[in-house]
Amino acid sequence: MKFPKLRLKIGAKLIGLIATLLVLSAAALVYVSNRLFVEDNTALIQQMNSDTAANLAGQVREMFSNITDKARMVGNVFRQDFKTPGARDAILRDTFATDADLLGFFLHEQTQGKMLLKGQIVAPTHAALGTGQAVFSQLESAGVSIPETLQGKMQVKSLKLSDGTAALAIAIPFIRDAADGTRFTHSVTALLKQARFAKAFETNDIVTSFLIDSTGRYLAHPNTDLSSNGESAAHLDIVSKMREGKLGNGQTSYLDPIAQEMRLGAFRMVGLAGLGVVAEVPQAKAFEAAARVQFRATLIALIVLSIAFLVGYFYSNTITWPIRQLVQATRQISGGDFGVRLSPRSSDEVGELALAFNDMASGLEDRERVKATFNKFHNKEIAEKLLSGDVHLGGERREATIFFSDIRGFTSLSESLQPEQVVEMLNEYMTQMVAVIRRHGGIVDKYVGDAIMAIWGVPLDNPDANFQAISACLEMRTELAKLNESRIARGQPALRIGMGLNCGQVIAGNIGSDEKMEYTVIGDSVNLASRIESMTKEFGTDLLIAKSVRASVQDRFIFEACEGVKVKGKSDSIETFKVLGYLKDGKPTMVLTPYSDYESEKSEKVVHDPKAA
Numbered sequence: 001m002k003f004p005k006l007r008l009k010i011g012a013k014l015i016g017l018i019a020t021l022l023v024l025s026a027a028a029l030v031y032v033s034n035r036l037f038v039e040d041n042t043a044l045i046q047q048m049n050s051d052t053a054a055n056l057a058g059q060v061r062e063m064f065s066n067i068t069d070k071a072r073m074v075g076n077v078f079r080q081d082f083k084t085p086g087a088r089d090a091i092l093r094d095t096f097a098t099d100a101d102l103l104g105f106f107l108h109e110q111t112q113g114k115m116l117l118k119g120q121i122v123a124p125t126h127a128a129l130g131t132g133q134a135v136f137s138q139l140e141s142a143g144v145s146i147p148e149t150l151q152g153k154m155q156v157k158s159l160k161l162s163d164g165t166a167a168l169a170i171a172i173p174f175i176r177d178a179a180d181g182t183r184f185t186h187s188v189t190a191l192l193k194q195a196r197f198a199k200a201f202e203t204n205d206i207v208t209s210f211l212i213d214s215t216g217r218y219l220a221h222p223n224t225d226l227s228s229n230g231e232s233a234a235h236l237d238i239v240s241k242m243r244e245g246k247l248g249n250g251q252t253s254y255l256d257p258i259a260q261e262m263r264l265g266a267f268r269m270v271g272l273a274g275l276g277v278v279a280e281v282p283q284a285k286a287f288e289a290a291a292r293v294q295f296r297a298t299l300i301a302l303i304v305l306s307i308a309f310l311v312g313y314f315y316s317n318t319i320t321w322p323i324r325q326l327v328q329a330t331r332q333i334s335g336g337d338f339g340v341r342l343s344p345r346s347s348d349e350v351g352e353l354a355l356a357f358n359d360m361a362s363g364l365e366d367r368e369r370v371k372a373t374f375n376k377f378h379n380k381e382i383a384e385k386l387l388s389g390d391v392h393l394g395g396e397r398r399e400a401t402i403f404f405s406d407i408r409g410f411t412s413l414s415e416s417l418q419p420e421q422v423v424e425m426l427n428e429y430m431t432q433m434v435a436v437i438r439r440h441g442g443i444v445d446k447y448v449g450d451a452i453m454a455i456w457g458v459p460l461d462n463p464d465a466n467f468q469a470i471s472a473c474l475e476m477r478t479e480l481a482k483l484n485e486s487r488i489a490r491g492q493p494a495l496r497i498g499m500g501l502n503c504g505q506v507i508a509g510n511i512g513s514d515e516k517m518e519y520t521v522i523g524d525s526v527n528l529a530s531r532i533e534s535m536t537k538e539f540g541t542d543l544l545i546a547k548s549v550r551a552s553v554q555d556r557f558i559f560e561a562c563e564g565v566k567v568k569g570k571s572d573s574i575e576t577f578k579v580l581g582y583l584k585d586g587k588p589t590m591v592l593t594p595y596s597d598y599e600s601e602k603s604e605k606v607v608h609d610p611k612a613a
Contacts, residue, residue, distance in 0.1 A: 042264060045206075045286045046251045049266035052207050052279040054249070057268040059200050060211060064156075064272060067190055068172050070095060074105040075174045075188040078119030089121075096123045103167055103191040106139075107174070108146050110185055115146060118186070126163065138162065139189060142230075143215075144169050149187040154273040158194060158219050158230045166194040166228035168219060170273075198224055206286070207279050214274025216243060233278075242267040242276045253283065322350045326357060338364050395509025395522075400458045401465040401501060401549065402526050403442065403473070404533035405433070406451040408496040408598070426450060429495060432479050440472035441465075445520050455521055458508040466503055466552045470579055473499050473543050474591045480542075481593035496595050500533025502526075502546040531567040531605045532576055538565060540600035544576040557581065558588050566607040 074095060082088045096102050103126050107119035142159035149155055155171040168191075175186035197220035201209050210227075211220040216234030218227040225231075233239045237254035251266035265280035325342060332340045341358050344351035407413070407429070414422045430452070434444055437454045441462060445453040454472075456465035476499065484494040504525030510517040528546065536544050539562050550559055558580040564573035581590040 045264050045281050046266055049207065049264060049279040049281060050251055052209055053266045053268035053277045056200060056209055057270045057277045060270050060277060067170060071105060071172050071188040071190040072174065075107050078107040092121045101193040101196040103193060106189040108187050110150055139169050142169055144171050146187055149173055150184045152184060156213050156273045156275060158217060158227060167191055168194050194227060206281050209277060209279040211275060211277055212239060238265040238267055238278055333361060395507040398458050398506055398508045400506045400521055401456040401469045401503040402529035403454040403469055403501055404530045405497050405499040408498060410450040432483055433476050436475045436479055437472050440468040442472055458521055466549050467556060469501055470553060470557055477542060477591060477593055477596060481595055484595060496598050497542055498533050498536035499543045500529050500536065501549045502529035502532055503548050534603040534605040535565060535576060537601045537603040538606050540598050541578050542596050543579050545579060547575045550577050556583055558583060567605050568607055
């Protein structure tokens with residue numbers, strides 16, 4: 001039994017598509033719900049991080065407050081005069097007895113530009129550390145700067161003592177200078193075990209917290225190797241944000257570039273010496289529950305989507321298959337294959353689109369055929385301008401470089417050849433010469449027998465037109481030598497050419513009538529270029545350029561001045577130059593061939609009889 005061909009319109013096909021979209025919407029709803037769960041969880045974790053950082057910052061601030069109070073007390077003891085022998089040492093020993101983490105104190109005074117150690121004491125348990133300059137050198141190596149402390153800047157640095165003990169040095173401004181209230185005359189440096197702070201930063205199940213100094217180095221961390229070795233956390237974005245100093249607290253998510261792990265973190269400034277506390281949670285650990293929810297929701301969505309796909313497949317395929325064919329055909333068109341055609345299999349809107357595509361492809365094929373034909377008779381730039389529809393009589397004044405060349409002795413040479421041989425010779429010669437002109441940005445304006453007229457700077461501006469034009473002429477010189485080698489090997493005579501360059505104002509545009517017009521340039525500069533090309537006969541050379549061309553490139557080529565001569569139509573002598581080669585980094589490179597120079601002869605465009613001028 002033969003069933004009638006099912007022809008559905010776009011509206012009917014969209015019903016199936018909408019059914020599929022409903023399933024996708026359900027999956028999207030699950031996804032959005034999961035994302036909301038993640039965002040809420042993120043907010044809770046960040047709040048936990050903020051609370052942890054704030055709590056630890058308060059503890060650190062209190063610990064430092066106690067230490068600085070003891071340091072100032074010790075500083076006062078150092079400065080007091082005790083009549084009873086041993087009274088000072090007894091008080092100081094009691095300080096160490098009540099706090100086993102203290103390792104030593106040092107009192108410095110700056111007077112008359114000199115830094116003096118006015119008092120020092122080391123814990124009895126660490127007497128092996130020595131005193132005086134030995135410990136002070138370790139403080140300096142850790143970055144403790146007493147002069148900066150005397151300017152009112154409290155400093156906290158981590159260091160390892162000579163016995164391997166991990167310690168913190170806390171340099172505190174002590175006595176303010178009476179003459180200059182912004183400075184201090186004394187400072188007290190307290191030395192204590194780093195382990196005092198490590199206890200507060202022991203990690204828990206989720207949060208890792210640590211203390212850093214103003215340069216971003218670890219002062220306390222659950223991984224004691226990081227803090228005891230003075231490792232830096234400056235590579236973490238949250239530390240960079242904290243060190244900017246714009247806010248006293250903040251939170252962000254960031255990538256640890258070393259561990260390659262995303263983290264959620266918060267920071268809180270301690271409020272002294274640029275210290276800060278960071279609390280962070282690995283993002284993977286924070287979102288374990290969310291990942292499980294997302295996995296289950298995704299699994300359910302995939303099951304529903306699979307069922308919906310089976311239901312909607314037969315509907316969607318009637319739309320997607322023709323569209324895929326259309327996309328493929330469009331790509332073939334963009335690749336230049338304008339012969340592609342579609343075969344509509346439906347009478348709905350997609351079928352009508354296929355027919356319209358075929359009409360478009362046919363029109364593009366015709367246009368490309370016309371364009372390809374135009375490109376054979378015109379340069380690409382001019383052909384595109386003509387095809388754009390911007391074609392009307394008239395012109396514009398432009399600055400251009402004009403080139404003329406012809407083959408020396410072409411008339412006598414062509415008389416000795418058959419017409420087919422002349423055409424073959426010209427085609428071979430023109431193919432190589434025109435390729436050089438185009439490689440150097442030139443546009444061939446026209447061919448007149450064996451002569452070539454080319455221009456630079458029209459129709460598009462070219463600030464380096466003179467350099468490109470001369471470079472093209474020098475390459476044409478070498479290409480002609482290669483061509484002559486082939487001709488001589490075939491038993492054919494060598495060719496010699498003359499080339500002339502001039503630059504100046506021209507009128508560029510469409511010349512002719514409404515029925516037939518030609519894009520070209522006219523003007524006195526064009527006529528002079530033609531005369532300069534003819535002057536090459538007089539000087540027996542293949543290339544002459546006008547003074548106006550040389551002016552802008554005189555430090556880029558090697559020139560030889562020629563004697564000024566008069567040409568027909570000009571009252572003044574024309575000054576021209578031969579081009580012998582390039583100048584690159586001040587070093588000359590000659591570009592000469594056996595065909596660059598030849599025996600001079602008179603030119604019909606040069607005035608030989610002064611009365612004829």
